[in-house]
Amino acid sequence: MKTSEQRILTTHVGSLPRSAAVTDVVFALEKGESPADAEAVIHDAVHDVVAKQVSTGVDIVSDGEMSKISYATYIKDRITGFDGDSSRQPPSDLEEFPSFLERQAKSGGTPTYRRPCCVGDIRVKDTGPAETDIANMLDAMKDSPPTEGFMNAASPGVIALFQPNEHYDTHEEYLFALADAMAVEYRAIVDAGLVLQLDSPDLGLGRHMLFKGKPDAEYEEQARLHVSALNRALEGIPKDRVRLHVCWGNYEGPHHHDAPMEMVLPIALEANVGALLFESSNPRHAHEWEVFAEADLPDELVLIPGVIDSTTNFIEHPKLVAERICRFADIVGRDRVIAGTDCGFSTFAGFGAVDQNIVYAKLGAMVEGASIASDRLWG
Numbered sequence: 001m002k003t004s005e006q007r008i009l010t011t012h013v014g015s016l017p018r019s020a021a022v023t024d025v026v027f028a029l030e031k032g033e034s035p036a037d038a039e040a041v042i043h044d045a046v047h048d049v050v051a052k053q054v055s056t057g058v059d060i061v062s063d064g065e066m067s068k069i070s071y072a073t074y075i076k077d078r079i080t081g082f083d084g085d086s087s088r089q090p091p092s093d094l095e096e097f098p099s100f101l102e103r104q105a106k107s108g109g110t111p112t113y114r115r116p117c118c119v120g121d122i123r124v125k126d127t128g129p130a131e132t133d134i135a136n137m138l139d140a141m142k143d144s145p146p147t148e149g150f151m152n153a154a155s156p157g158v159i160a161l162f163q164p165n166e167h168y169d170t171h172e173e174y175l176f177a178l179a180d181a182m183a184v185e186y187r188a189i190v191d192a193g194l195v196l197q198l199d200s201p202d203l204g205l206g207r208h209m210l211f212k213g214k215p216d217a218e219y220e221e222q223a224r225l226h227v228s229a230l231n232r233a234l235e236g237i238p239k240d241r242v243r244l245h246v247c248w249g250n251y252e253g254p255h256h257h258d259a260p261m262e263m264v265l266p267i268a269l270e271a272n273v274g275a276l277l278f279e280s281s282n283p284r285h286a287h288e289w290e291v292f293a294e295a296d297l298p299d300e301l302v303l304i305p306g307v308i309d310s311t312t313n314f315i316e317h318p319k320l321v322a323e324r325i326c327r328f329a330d331i332v333g334r335d336r337v338i339a340g341t342d343c344g345f346s347t348f349a350g351f352g353a354v355d356q357n358i359v360y361a362k363l364g365a366m367v368e369g370a371s372i373a374s375d376r377l378w379g
Contacts, residue, residue, distance in 0.1 A: 001195050001240045001274050002060070002148045003302060005335045007374035008325055009059040010367050011304060013245055013277060014152040014197060015071060015344030016049055016064035017356040026069045026349045030114065042067050043136050050140035050149075056360050057367035059147035060195070060338065063137045067129065070348045071199050072154045072162045073115055079181040080125045082116040086164050091205065091249055092212040093257040100253070118165045122177035130185045134192045150195035150243070153185055156233060157202035157226030161210050172225055179233035186233055186242075196242045197277070202226055203268055204248040204279075207259035219259070220267065227270045234272050243275035243304065244268060248285070250343035252311045252353060261288040265295055275302035279342040280324065281309045281316070289327045303328050306342030307369065308362050311353045315361050321369020326376060334377040339370045 003009065018026070022045045025038045035041075049064035068074040076082040094101040133151065141149050156178035160171070168174040189196045202210065203223050211219040234242060246268050248258040261278075268276060279285045292303065307324040308316045321339070328337045345359045346352040354362065 001243065001302065003335055003338065006378065008329075008334070008337060008339055008370040008377070009147060010339045010363075010370045011058065011060035011150070012062070012341040012363065013306075013310070013344045014062045014065055014150070014199070015346045016053075016062070017346045017352055017359055018064070018066060018349050019045060021045070022066055023350040026067065030069050039132070043139075046136040047140040047143060050137070050146070051144040052360060053363070054144040054146050056363050058363055060150055061141075061146040061148075062150050062152060062197075063133060063140070065152055065344070065346075067133055067136075068349070071152060071344065072158045075154055075159055075182070076116050076163070078124070078126055078129055078185065079122055079178075081118050081120040081122040081167065082163060083119050084117050086115045086117045088115075089209060091253070091257070092208040093254040096257075097254060104251075104253075115162050118163055118167045118174060120167055122174075122181050124181050124184050127184060127188065130188055134188060134194065137194065138192060148195060150197045151189045152197045152199055153182065153189060155198045155200035155202065155226070156182060156229040157206065157223075158200055160226075161202040161206050171222070175225060175229040176232060179229040183233040183235070186237060190237050190241045196237070197245060198230065198242065198273070199245045200226070200230065200268075200271075201245070201247045201249060203246050204259060204264050207263075208248075208257040212257070216263065220263065223267045224270065227267060231270075231272045238274075239272050240274040240300070242273040243277060243302070244271050244273040245277040245343075247279050247343050250310055250347050255282070255284040258284055261285065261291040265291055269295075269298065269301075274300065275304055275338070277304040277340050278306065280305040280328075281307060281342050282311065289331070292328065293331050297332060300336075301332070302336050302338060303332055304338045304340040307339045308341050308366050310341050310343040310345050313354050313358050315358065316365050316369070318365050318368035318372055321366055322372035322376065325370060325373040329373070329377055339366055339373075341366070
């Protein structure tokens, strides 16, 4: 995982807006159809999105998750045991404001796609989709070379969060079966020379979804179990090739039931990873840089705070971005901070609160803010 002793590098959480053509393809595939141009559409989209990131000035880039309908449910095509659909369980903060929840649903703010249940044994089904994603990304990076490339993959815990278990006797058994199956994809990404990003909102969002109504102690115990499963899947993979993304749900909402960072951070720090991505710009968590200042952080851990919000069309002022970066540089040192985003900008294909053009304007503001911060930190 590349860092810099000369300037602040920039990255983001992974998903970026898909074009109408890409959205049509992934939804057609979701319906079991086989568009003749599917491979070409995705291949070209990955090339375009990598080129656009590089031209915007983003250092560490992704494929934008072009091939995936969502960051968690895509796995049903790669591992066995999933079928049907599952009921939707809204986060507890939205349940407390049913009129807002209804408004979100009516306005199209709630994605509709199949969330299958686990109904059989979890095993690797098809490594082809991951291999294609990797090949498309490497090909795109040849044409538009970035500082480094990363690729997203779902953690065992977030798979369990969105695809409920109806097969295994215990949650633990389900988690570790997922870990063993997903380990193959994790290893393939790292072996290809890409940084592996594990998306694990179950550690934050899970508190007011999967574990809502439970005592804090039960949530903490189960969240640690999620990290144990994750570590099992990462066995043999160097920590400095892995980064972990933790968030509380990429949606505009009250978020007043979010677990505080004081509770989430000690659990996340048990993961065998080299970098941590987390929300630090939205109004519910912007103050929690103080938690990092007081925490006993591993000496080599790289922090990738979200310095721009992924749920608002405000374009952050570069000077504000620089302030946010410098706060964390003061805590762990300038060479252990990379500027990032609170979450992805299109975690579900065809959905995103931020206009596509504004997404890149916000990323541009992040790049400019990182430059200002670099001047302040290096003089």
